[in-house]
Amino acid sequence: GENVEQHPSTLSVQEGDSAVIKCTYSDSASNYFPWYKQELGKGPQLIIDIRSNVGEKKDQRIAVTLNKTAKHFSLHITETQPEDSAVYFCAASGMNRDDKIIFGKGTRLHILP
């Protein structure tokens, strides 16, 4: 089955700097890659997703890149703000009805004042 690895487990960046979180996946059939943000005491919330037919997607300060050949995908947050502090999870899924979303282990992002 699918296995998703995520790095780093913890990341501290100065407010205003950029943060990058990287993930790899094992199943070449996976074609949907969402990113979730989990704030304290809440469930994961989708922030951006990318499908395998594109290599990059951007939404304001957040961008995601996908390299299908290398089975890598990354989350980029620019101009970080205090409210970006949270745990971020990458995930991967296939197209079939029974394909579940498999999560990485998460990255705890700290934005330093």
Place this chain on the structure above:
Amino acid sequence: EPEVTQTPSHQVTQMGQEVILRCVPISNHLYFYWYRQILGQKVEFLVSFYNNEISEKSEIFDDQFSVERPDGSNFTLKIRSTKLEDSAMYFCASSPQISSNSPLHFGNGTRLTVT
């Protein structure tokens, strides 16, 4: 914006007892899921449910676990005889389409503590 609601937010139970975790998915969603998250670890898939039956389940979802959609709005997870290692956050999620076509909407979770 409609949201997935879970009750209770925190459940404490003794080892060997049965617990039922409750979820109300978003009303027009068709696919339902349970995930769990042991403290500080990743979110793990337990089970998916569609058209009143289990679509897929993980190896974690053994005979002690069951799910039910008893009416048109609730989706429950039952653990028959809880073990210490069942202590975790349990998240319910729903989506209008299969998970690869639309994002999962998660509830805020139920923290289960087994003593």
